[in-house]
Amino acid sequence: MPDFYALADDAQAVLLTGLASAALARWDGAFGAPELVKYRENAVFSVRRADGVRVALRVHRHGYHSDAALHSELHWMQALGTCGVAVPPIVPAACGSMFVTVAAPDIPEPRQVDMLGWMAGAPVGSAEDGLVLDAAAAERLYFDAGALAATVHRETRAMRLPDGFVRHAWDEAGLIGDNPLWGRFWELAMLTDADRALLAEARARAARDLTAFGRTAENYGLIHADFVPENLLSEAGRLKLIDFDDSGFGWHMFELATALYFNIDEPFYPAIERALFAGYRSVRPLPAAEESLLPLFLFLRGTTYLGWIQTRPETQTARELGPMLIARIRQVAHAYLASPPAAPA
Template sequence: MAGSTANDRPFAALDRSGRTRRLRRLAEAALTDYDVPVARLTPLGHGHNTTFRVDGADGHRYVLRVQRPDGPSAAQVRSEMAWLATLCRETDLVVPRPVPTRARDLVTVVADPAVPEPRACVLCHWVEGRFVDERLSPPQLYALGEFTGRLHLHGARMNGLDRGRVDDLTEFGRSQVDGFSDAVLERAVAQAGGDARVRAAVERARAVRAELGCGADVFGLVHGDLRQHNYLFRRGRVRAIDFDDCGFGHFAYDLAVTIGELGHLPQRAELRAALLDGYRSVRPDAATTDRAVLAAFAELRQAQLRLR
């Protein structure tokens, strides 16, 4: 009797490369739903989601994203794509432009016998640019601040989309009516081994959220993960990618994520100031850029990352 092969092994038992190979087959099946002549399919990464670069025989380049099974639902992914499509139609902000299927859907759900569950897949046009990270300059952060401000102006008008809250504390919190309830908080503190810092961070965030309220001047649809790996530059212009974590929340949360990811850079103070100056040039709103407000959301973000 022949020994078992990699194709016989359960998906969960495979290493990263093995899972990517299985998902590549699923990605190839997904691409048949699009009117795109595929010349080459190249894996880009396997993290929360799995992405592939698609080089088209038409000379265009695309990104295909295969969603994780425990992430946003197909309806929520469709809402993400709807926001991106609206941004491309109504603004000159450079974000991924979704490619509709032949059936004019922004999402396709594909199954493969080698993958244990169907996966939602989306295809977007490639966004050109380069990541900067350690070489970020104040003018670049000023431009990012302007970009973020304009993104929030648009997000303030995007009501009715099926997206959750970006500031819910845990996965359990997302399943509750109130993602900041006492029950959610107690489970989060227990998950953190009783760490009182989690409780303090949540209580500060509760107070700030209550003080800010949810008016369109401070609250709306936001990117949710605007860190260095998700914004790039080309010819002096900012481009943002990976809206998978987008959802409803306070605009200050988005800024706090960006600021928090600058902490390893020696010029972080200058970069922070430039980011906020650029943002205020579009949205001169003291509440969103208030230092205490940003600090509270930064602490909340750190608690969220710890509890994932």
């Protein structure tokens, strides 16, 4: 058996495609061959059912979520859908389960697999290419994105989550603790000594500012946590939200910082920042004191991406995005340290 994790991404994808094909037998109906759409954390496939219906099949990364956590993710998606938020519908397996666990040759562990209805529309941008919109269209988009984020937070705040609901937390420990959720970002090999000193200074101040800010039902709750342009689909002027894999408990401002992070170098960035907050406030209150903490949450968002590549140095994504992510964290860390500290709650 080859070492799966020593294989190149394309070779891993071939094996995961075989697992996806085997998993389709667990759903009712006849299906065509799965076609790989994206392989980063999970492997996502497009599949056509014999009646022409298109679905998305997700083969999950091993060990990221327990079964209970994945059940919780899918439950939250379903609940948001019933509130009118445009999210992927879940297609239960033939046994009625929201996901199944499937093993395949040459893949060392069984994988969680779920099926979602295909969401029409096109991503509004990507981390690599930014936005492909003019300034006016980008401003409209970010107003709508802010309103969508606020709707998710408002509807979630009103929900009663079921017993046993569990997701990870983008809190102090998960972001800047000794073992952050996505890795010890300060240990990234590509960092210079000056980078490490900068990160240590900003990390220490962030701990103080988060303590001063605190956690309340108004500023903290269940968030999507990957509110980036490639997870926002636009169809006929309506935004749809996909990929809840990173969802968990965190500050609402972390959500908004995520929406902006990969676009802070756009020439029209000030306009989209204003539009995002205006859109949010069109649905849900956001105190000016919270908005003023955007530099803190941009820094915190940036550390997670460094942690991601620190724990996955062998991946193509880490190699390609590493230099940009390091340049970006320098930028946001300096801006954060130059901003006023958080006022005590």
